[in-house]
Amino acid sequence: MSTKKKPQVTPTPERRRELLATAAEVFAAQGYNATTVRRIADEAGMLAGSLYYHFDSKESMLDEILSTFLDELWQGYDEVLAAGLGPRETIEALVTESFREIDRHRPAVAIYQKEAKHLATQPRFAYLADSQTKFEKAWLGTLERGVTEGVFRDDLDVRLTYRFVRDTVWVAASWYRPGGHHSPEEIARQYLSMVLDGIALRT
Amino acid sequence: MSTKKKPQVTPTPERRRELLATAAEVFAAQGYNATTVRRIADEAGMLAGSLYYHFDSKESMLDEILSTFLDELWQGYDEVLAAGLGPRETIEALVTESFREIDRHRPAVAIYQKEAKHLATQPRFAYLADSQTKFEKAWLGTLERGVTEGVFRDDLDVRLTYRFVRDTVWVAASWYRPGGHHSPEEIARQYLSMVLDGIALRT
DNA sequence: GCCGTTCCCTAACAAGTGTTTGGTAGGTTA
DNA sequence: TAACCTACCAAACACTTGTTAGGGAACGGC
Incomplete structure (x- = not known):
């Protein structure tokens, strides 16, 4: 019997929302242009390039x-x-x-x-x-x-x-x-x- | 008799005000961080570096x-x-x-x-x-x-x-x-x- | 005429930017 | 075990950014 178990890693769509939430927080606080993707990644606990796995730009x-x-x-x-x-x-x-x-x-x-x-x-x-x-x-x-x-x-x-x-x-x-x-x-x-x-x- | 004649070139303090006015206009329209110093200079009819004759930064x-x-x-x-x-x-x-x-x-x-x-x-x-x-x-x-x-x-x-x-x-x-x-x-x-x-x- | 000042240009620099590429640890599936 | 996928890292790329240094044209005072 295969129960749909929740995996340890956070599933994709939820992770997207998490990242968007932190990005929105930084954008709101510092302004969009003044915010670097490195700052967003920092706040999310990862490196800048990794954001591009989830988002185009x-x-x-x-x-x-x-x-x-x-x-x-x-x-x-x-x-x-x-x-x-x-x-x-x-x-x-x-x-x-x-x-x-x-x-x-x-x-x-x-x-x-x-x-x-x-x-x-x-x-x-x-x-x-x-x-x-x-x-x-x-x-x-x-x-x-x-x-x-x-x-x-x-x-x-x-x-x-x-x-x-x-x-x-x-x-x-x-x-x-x-x-x-x-x-x-x-x-x-x-x-x-x-x-x-x-x-x-x-x- | 030496009359203090107004020179052809715009005097310094007025030129400053002019430049600050155009800078303020661009800052207001695009946001401070989104505004490049080249854009301001463009709007003022000069090159980016020339702004630094009038302002420190x-x-x-x-x-x-x-x-x-x-x-x-x-x-x-x-x-x-x-x-x-x-x-x-x-x-x-x-x-x-x-x-x-x-x-x-x-x-x-x-x-x-x-x-x-x-x-x-x-x-x-x-x-x-x-x-x-x-x-x-x-x-x-x-x-x-x-x-x-x-x-x-x-x-x-x-x-x-x-x-x-x-x-x-x-x-x-x-x-x-x-x-x-x-x-x-x-x-x-x-x-x-x-x-x-x-x-x-x-x- | 010469000097000094004002105002701008040309050309470059170093730092920081968004983005890409290749790799890889760890889990899931077969 | 092997193939595969997810989610990230490491390192670099091309470009833009604010800023600086040196030079030169126009002009007024002497």
Whole structure:
């Protein structure tokens, strides 16, 4: 009887994820260009050349990190957008989902935050630009719908509001630490309370 | 009679500023580490080695860009903080001043945003960490004072609010374009309106 | 005219970069 | 036992990087 026994050596796909996780951590901390493959290999306990058994290039590591993050992000976003919620509830759900993604993919988000802008010009990373377009359509569309339906103020520039909201959500990745004082849901709640109702005391 | 005539060749201090401006532009667009000194020289219409007539090193360019920006920033901030305004008015003045700085030093702000975190660990850039400490004291202190004086809500985590406000103000440098649709003051006004009163329509 | 200064070029250097090639220890399969 | 595969090492490669040294053209002061 041949039981499928787990071998001593870590199997391939899991090892890939491990290496990508450490690579993402270093990329996030030092920046992609400032990170050498020797540094990644060091952190992973092996030599630089050995990384090329698992990956084609340094760039393909970055590619895999960013694309798997975006895939998971849009899985969550699409679910929210398909739920047919009202504008305010949609914004709330998107914000909450975003902080959950930061919780799960903090290094990837930090990398995205720093590098996406100039990476998007390269053909290989064209999907970053696509994602950004989809992103704007979802958020800006919801805000505009909220204005026409009378749940959001109409005396603010929607485009400015969109940028503020978007940026504030994602830069959280630069200071957020998993296992800290606040859960992603708590952070989302406070953030939504601030953006929706303001920090000034109502008189 | 010896009149101090302006020579045909651009004098030294102005040329320095020109070169630093183009360097800052490239640093902001591509990231410091991803920027080669040859690229900067190219953009300035000269060869790589020629830059070293004006500057000691690539790092000293970055240093000068960031330190002159911070000097000017704190000149404005200190003026605001010394004015003895109330918490709400202080926040308003700080935000407005910040957007004015972004208007004047957009590339420097963008570089600061991307690189400050891992630069602050180097001894040469220790003033970045100092500035960050002063920064937190000013903003967080004002927010806390506003809570105790009853002008800001007390049911929000002040530290979270501080981070949100701080980040949102400065990431504006990544999309702001001087000479665009909105003046710095107008952006500050809209941003303050959102943060203070919220985007939800009051019922 | 000559001198000194300013500003840039030409040409190279040493260090560090991502990547490749050949080899090999150890486990699995037949 | 033999063949094979996985996962890594050792050593090098070609190239790019920041930086330097020497030289020279243009210009102002004397």
